[in-house]
Amino acid sequence: MLTTTLISGLVLGGTYALIAMGLTIQYGIARIMNLAYGETIIAAAFLAYVLYGQWGIDPVLGLLIAVPIGFAFGHVIYGLMLRPLVLRSASRESLEIDSILATFGLLFVIQGVMLVVFGSNYTSYNYLNVGVDVFGAVVAANRLLALALAIVIGGGLYLLLTRTLWGTALRAVAVAPKSAPLVGIDVNRAARFAFAIGCSLAAAGGVVVSTYQTFTATAGVVFTMKALVVVIMGGVGNILGALSAGLILGLVETFVASYLDPGLTLAATYLIFLAVLLWRPAGLFGRSSR
Amino acid sequence: MTEILALSGITKRFGGLTAVNELSFSLAAGEVVGLLGPNGSGKTTVMNMISGFFAPTQGVIALKGEPIQGLAPHRIAPKGVARTFQLVRALPSLTVSENVQTALAFGKQRLWGEEARERALHHLEEVGLAERAGEKASDLTYIDQKRMELARALAAEPDLLLLDEWLAGLNPTELRTGIDLIQSLEQRGMTILLVEHVMDAIRALCGRCVVMNAGRKIADGPTDEVLRDPEVVRAYLGDDHA
Amino acid sequence: MIMLEIGDLSLHYGQHLALDRISISVGKGETVVILGANGAGKSSLLKAIAGMTPADSGASIVFGGRRIHALPAHEVLEAGIALVPEGRGVFGDLTVEENLALGAYAKRARAHANENRAFVYELFPKLLERRRQYVNTMSGGEQQMVAIGRALMSKPELLMLDEPSLGLAPVVVGDLFRSLGRIRERGLALLIVEQNVKMSLSIADRGYLAEAGRITGEDTAANLMNDLAVQRAFLGSAA
């Protein structure tokens, strides 16, 4: 029972971590508070749905299509819409406000397009919906895929950001964009790249999540907010933070559902989130700079 | 000679690092004392504990005989302590005058309105910034912001003024003006604790110096003597100044 | 041989003219100081050269035979000019090690990262001791070392320093200028803005006097050092 709960909790947490990682990069490095993040996830989910349903392309292969598309999308959006805002903003706060407002608009545009193309119906399909035995607990293969992907992406990005010069440069842009050019970093390129990576991660998340979760054209906000909670709880810009916060939330939810009351899962999630923030105001892995 | 500030056995630890270690010294009313020490020796940390920004890990800080360690800055300020910061902290979205009025409005005088504006202008005059009263603080140069910060501190009409490297970055002429200004404050009877690396200023201003190294006090006494102390020379001044 | 040649450099902040048709030059391996009152525009000049603040059009900045005016900052660095700015500009949330590693981010420097790092650690042994520390928990002097070390890591041919001795203990200032002397010996050109007139002139070859956005004088360091009248006239007038 305990192991089952533990494992299903981790698997659920994998989903949360997966959908949060792109956001933590976008917000942490490119400094864009992207409210249209969830819409990117949903768009990728629709893409996977179409690829699978119309052309029979396996969602795992679909990843190979969605991830580059996500990257290109992010690259273009940053160049067209966000770059001018970054250029004109005098302070971090004004950029934050501008990006909230602008991506709020973007959210509606993407959502509107999806509504026109796909309507407002619940969409879902079945893929890899088979049980896999993990230490005696049976979990769905598609969810396991999400967990695996979260760990691989999380670990990979972590190593990339901390162990490579290029990753360190991205972090430098995150902590002191004004100083980065002093060491030869092209801040615009780095931020644009980080934003695009964020979008491609969102796309990866969307594809995988669509294999087991029902979605609608208007459900993006739910993902954005969940991702934000995970990002903040983990500490902005911190990949390991997002990974662990996601897993913790998954565990909390599952344990509360199993041992307390399924009706309190979300309350418990938010309670834990709030408690973590009260204990560590800059998130689990965040270093407060105030 | 009354004692205005007394630190006894003050220690501050940041995680594993002990920034200030069992430090004790006291200031007599009206004294101008230099707090010296190599970079990272804990001077700013001491200032931060006196002003209430940090709570000491251990020890007692007494202001006019009353213990104040661990109180929040807004509780200590009205008791007559004002300061400047090593890295200026202007209020960028306020005007220069408003920056100074802030100290008037919430300090012990609690001035407001026309009266506050006039007082603010007066203090800006003291530091030579009166013409810029209406400008946004963020439009000032770094040095002017430092001036404004001093005006803000003066507006609180403190008994004890803490200056953290306020003279840094001034050229020789400006330095002279700055020193004159501080001397005029001394004449008014203000007690001043000043952290400074500019030895000319220390020599000109301070009758007495406290020297720290690695969080501990290594010397305390009349400036001339202290600056000749071999340990101070070794740890702080270097041979050039010896 | 002239390495950096600036002509007619003007710079406006909105309406305010901060630099007025500045022309200066720095020779290969030469150490040049700029002296001037607060607000004279010294920092603005360094920032304009570094590409951190866009100068007005019409200026000419030639470095090593190449026109670098209007290049973005990261490309100026790539061309071989490094700046240690006012306020240091270190990456506070990164460690000393990471700051130095990033110093060698420029393509021109990557291959030489190890040898440059060795030099920096030799120059500032304290940094080696503290290499895992987050820079924003270090004292002002320590941070200044990080900033200079980081700039050296980019293997510059010209190193520009904006008030490097600001806020440093006398013993460190002494060390700093000795270090700058050693850097100079390696053949780097230095362009230094300083209030510490004596110290900076002692290591310099030449000096400029700046006043209210203009260059008002130029002489060898030895002459400036001796001519106290000039010194007082130029350094005192603006205050």
Next chain:
Amino acid sequence: MTLKTLASAVFFLALLAALASVPFFAGEYAVTLMIGMTGYVVLATAWGLFSGPTRYVSLATVAFFGIGAYTVSVLSEVLPYILVLVAAGLVGLAVALVVGLATLRLAGVYFVIFSFGLAELVRQLVTWYEVNITGTLGRYIFLPVTPEGIYWQLLALAAATLLFSWAIGRSRLGLALKVIGDDEVVASHCGINIAGVKLALFSISAIIITLVGAIQAPRWTYIEPSIVFNPTTSFLTLIMALLGGADRLWGPLLGAIPLFLLFEWLSANFPNHYPIILGLIFIAIVFVLPKGVLAAVENLTSRRTSAKRPAAGVEAVQ
């Protein structure tokens, strides 16, 4: 100066009277429209009261809004209406104090998301309580309040909020808030009790928001958490205030009114492409009005006056 204040006061009162008379000559739909608009004006202004100067962007708006509505649904049958409103305000205050005390250490985006989490937590707890303790979820409010009545109440609340915001802006408290927004360290060293100031303003703002929820609730008849704790309310309030310029007296109002009308117009005329158009307009606004609506308006008027009197620059600064 005093003459100007007097003139403004007269103008304000006249405007208020004119607005209050809308139900007498305009149709019912106009009243409806005014209710929605006034509601958002109050929400955005109350939001700006705290979040504008301190720059603590709060997404907890709907928590208080919903609490107001729920209090009414619980108490409307047992207490006289006016006491119901008082009770709602008190509940709002109590929650605000708890929340305020809890969030004092948080800054920036951490506060933003915390406040969002908090709103969700309140919603989850209310749901859980209703489901498990009272055994129902929806509640009915059958109060004999007319739309006009709701409108007038909201209008009065709007006037009070603006007046209050104006008074704060000229008071010591207003300066304290601005200082806190700029630099909390300086604020505390100048003798400002940061926690106290923040808590006071947050509570006042929360009470007003709670009252908006309480006053509007009777319009829906049926209330359930998904209806009254709809996070969209928080987002719209925030967007309106930011768009107008959250740190000025009239900013939130100038964001709320055009945006509200835009929403209304778009959903009436382009129900199917509404989100796309809205989104594009939004992005356009961000680009065209970089500093918010109010700043743009001020810019325009100041350009006009300065064109008339070229030498007015210096005085204008003071």
Next chain:
Amino acid sequence: QEPASVKIGYALSLTGPNAGGTGITTLPNYQLWVKEVNDAGGLEMPDGKRLPIEVVEYDDRSSAEELVRALQRLATQDEVDFILPPWSTGYNLAAAPLLDRYGYPHLAATSVTDKAPEFAERWKKSFWMLGGGHDYTNALAKVLTDSADKGTINKKVAMISIADGFGIDLVNAARPSFQEAGLEVVYDKTYPVGTTDFTPMINEAKASGADTFVAFSYPPETFALTQQAQVADFNPKVLYFGVGTAFPIYAKNNGDAINGIMGIGGIDGTSEKIADYRKRHEAATGKAPDYWASVITYASLEILQEAIKRKGLDREAVAEEIASGTFETVLGETKLEDNQLRDLWWAGQWQDGQFVAIAPSDRPGAAEPMIPRPAWKK
């Protein structure tokens, strides 16, 4: 003067969280009906003339406040002749007092509430077409006890419900229904909206030993439960899910794995009229209707259409006629009792690709329940 057209307005959740439900059940039927009527030349008036329908459509963005305002706009600004209701119980309740005040007949086709009699009393022109929670749970209880009496299943029931108006109404009805029927509820939990992982609940239900698992769920959870039950190899003899079971996409995604799964609603699989309706729906809107409230929604429109034909545009008279008249609709001969549609199917079951009605079992057209359902294929 002579109207040239009939203005019909509605405010629906085209965006926001409620858009999913609206998009399945409500909007397509409104579109289908308008298209059919206009293709036929318009709404027929008592004098035999036909007036085309002119639609005024608003998006309430899934906000009650917006809905209220949009309805007021329809009534006072656009002065439409008739207003079609929004989707879901809560929004119909928010709409009811307003429609009543402005004198519009209110055909609440997607509102499930046990308070229907009370509401019909309070708002005289309101009509409640989808029954109340007790109707569904009593019928389900009967299906279960019938089967238990035959010894096919035990009397234990594990049940979960969603914590919103719909789920709570049903579970509150289910508890007494099951108790009176002598069924034992061994697991009874409520989960919040937005729950995606049901593993803990499935595990508990599995361990409870109940032969029947009931979930008063919404579409996302219905779909998730189906998937996760398969993964967990959770095979109770009766599986009953809530909203979404009757959606065509449910069958499309799960194929014949769902054979035997029960749910709320159902249609008379033998009715040619309904089969024809389904075909037309698919042709006109590009998607199949659901097997529960869609057809009721459509029938409510037919009732309105017929009442207009009999009484014209006089809303008072039309409401009167709806309350008292007998109508020929896709459901067959239809008559409201006390402003409520009572001839409804309360439970259905997937049988060979159709979601057929199984309760009330004595109503003509009811299919025989298939219990136990076939286990998941491995």
